[in-house]
Amino acid sequence: MVTVVENVPARSGSAPVPALAARATAIGGSPVRDILAVTARPEVINFAGGLPAPELFDAEGIAAAYRDVLAQVPERALQYSTTEGEPALRAALAERTRARGLPTGADDVLVTTGSQQALSLLATALLEPGDTVLVESPCYLAALQAFSFAGARIVAVPGDEHGLDPDALDALTARERPKLLYTVPTFQNPTGRTLPGERRAAVAAVAARRGLWIVEDDPYGELRFEGERVPWIASHDGAADRTVLLGSFSKVMAPGMRLGWLRAPAALRRACAVAKQAADLHTPTVNQLAAARYLADRDLDAHVAGVAAVYRERRDAMLAGIAEALPAGSSWTRPEGGMFLWARLPESYDTTALLPRVVEQDVAYVPGAPFYAAAPDPATLRLCFVTQTPEEIAEGLRRLGTGLRG
Incomplete structure (x- = not known):
């Protein structure tokens, strides 16, 4: 039997416990x-x-998906899974990505516990303390937290009502030698703005010319009310070997399922898988299988x-x-x-x-x-x-x- 004692102050004469990490x-x-x-x-x-x-x-549809997987494959749904994610879900995510114009196979996808975890994994896999990260101004708050925890130096890229300025990005990249650019180009959090297609192509060109990773976060892109869909930065020439595309079911299915994913070049994806093994081994199996069943049985679009x-x-x-x-x-x-x-x-x-x-x-x-x-x-x-x-x-x-x- 193990007894855990929490928050007990040091007795008189005892040395204090070590300090928290800075x-x-x-x-x-x-x-x-x-x-x-x-x-x-x-x-x-x-x-x-x-x-x-x-x-x-869609509480009814989601509940039915959980009931089905627990009734039909309980031994699998309640068991450990692979770090990379359940094959059925990875295949479905790859198909949805291909349908939107970006060639993707199941092996290109790593399932994460919400896309927020993807940011933490990327920070672990890419950043050394002191590395420079470029972000939009203003920027998604939790990304600033993730990069700050990794010890990164965060520099904002100037922009306007349409989003970041590719010329400013080029100049900053030449001067600051950043490791990556983080962007939410579609319906950005917090501004709601969308980066135009020509700027996306210019961002991809800067990354290819200067040597820069792009982290393209797209949790809101499917929630379009009007206008035409703008292709991902990841689909532009020069971006394929240096862009990580993040996706999430939180805004289109249910945030409580905590399901996100990243699509990344092989070496970086493998590094993120190792980081995930150290974080949580894998995203909950039952949630992944329920999402895969939902995609198979229902029309998410x-x-x-x-x-x-x-x-x-x-x-x-x-x-x-x-x-x-x-x-x-x-x-x-x-x-x-x-x-x-x-x-x-x-x-x-x-x-x-x-x-x-x-x-x-x-x-x-x-x-x-x-x-x-x-x-x-x-x-x-x-x-x-x-x-x-x-x-x-x-x-x-x-x-x-x-x-x-x-």
Whole structure:
């Protein structure tokens, strides 16, 4: 019998326990998670989270998939699996990727425990402390955390309303000698913007010419409301041997299944598999088999189309009311898909300082400052439009306007 003693202070005269690793104290927690904890009250209209709408989950179809695999192959579903992932799921993911224009085989895919784990595996496999990572400005917050934990030096690439500037990327790459560029080119988190096709081709050309890895994160790309699909950076000439494409079921199936994947060149994929063995051995078998069964038995594309139609109505509701809610002189994005809208208030506003006053009105947003690798823009904020109904969005924007006006 083993007795575990936790959090017992050292007795008088005893030496203290060793300190935590410096990175564990230097890297802060997620402000988004902190805000969600504060605003968990049901009366709060929460524009802060990046949560898909739970009423749109195909709970019946997902439950049937779990029942089937547990009834038919319980000895496999409940057993250890290979680190790379269940063959049936890898094959299905490869087929979906091929159908979207990128030649992919099952062996090109590594299943991860959410695409967030893919970022951690890539940081482990690619980065030495002090290596430089280029990111968008602003950037997905959890990517900044993952690269910071690896000890990377993070440098923001300048851009505009269309995304990062390839000329600035070229200049920074020549000067900083970075190891990788991380980008969410489609319906970016936090801005909702989409990088145009010609810029994607230019990014691929810079990477090929300068010697740079590209990590292309695409959790939102299937949630398109309007406009034409823009091909992945990974599909452009010069990108095949240096681009890692990340995908996820969190926004299109269910985040609680914690299923993501990466498509990467062989040597890097193998290195990520070794890192995964050290992290969690493999992604839960039952979840992988249930997802594979769901893809075989159901039409995920049709389901996603239905979700996107609802999200479009909710985006439109936010766009319809935002001008009245925000102060004169504000600006905001008009995303063609995804989950987020990004706004900038006039120079005199600080959205971090204003948040407590806004929360008093039972509404919440995420201040923009934490999304910046360099000097933050304190007048920015992120609004998630998918979790509330159009009526709730209208009321939330009314409360937001009241809070901002003080």
